[in-house]
Amino acid sequence: MDLSLSTRTEGERTVVVVGGEIDVYTAPKLREQLIDLVSSGQYHLVVDMEGVEFLDSTGLGVLVGGLKRVRAHEGSLRLVCTQERILKIFRITGLTKVFPIHASVEEAVAATD
Template sequence: MDRLKLSYEHVSEYVTVVTLAGELDVYEAPALRQLLVDLLNHARWFLVLDMSAVDYMDSTGNGVVVGGLKRVRAHDGMMALVVPHERILKIYRITGLSKVFPIFDTVDRAVEFLGRELGAHG
């Protein structure tokens, strides 16, 4: 039984929103890793990870998110996170990753940010 539900939507020619719901842990993290690799293999290098419905995340799940950022950066892409709830946001603050990832409270704001970044670089 999957405890993590993943879906994605191409919201523009360049930006893809990946929605995560449930638990992002050592058991479920490989599914996210595979989805990110698949998206990158299809030149989807500007990603929003919507973590609004993530109930729990362990270090393995966090590692997959960081690994995804490294992969998109290798293609001059960007990744923004949507983390509106304190229980997950706290992980990013404690680890210092809130300085590495652009973090937003809504998907719309994250998509707008990536759109502006694309415009600035394109």
């Protein structure tokens, strides 16, 4: 399965719904999406990872890159993920301390930055 991406606006936040596999092949698409959003002035992002079936450190690199971009505009990047296999990758690398990770989009959207 390839990578699927869609975006929607919820209040002041932009929700990016990611599905499929984020690897060295597909990660550039996600990076472009995040760059486009920041370029168009959307600095408060929620990345919904519930549909992600595979994630490697290339994907982590893109998410960290996105975080740095929104932080440069005093923005935020929150993740939605409850899948243990994906959360494990964030824990191993210590990125659970870097990204706020939520159990639902509703929770992420309601969070205070």
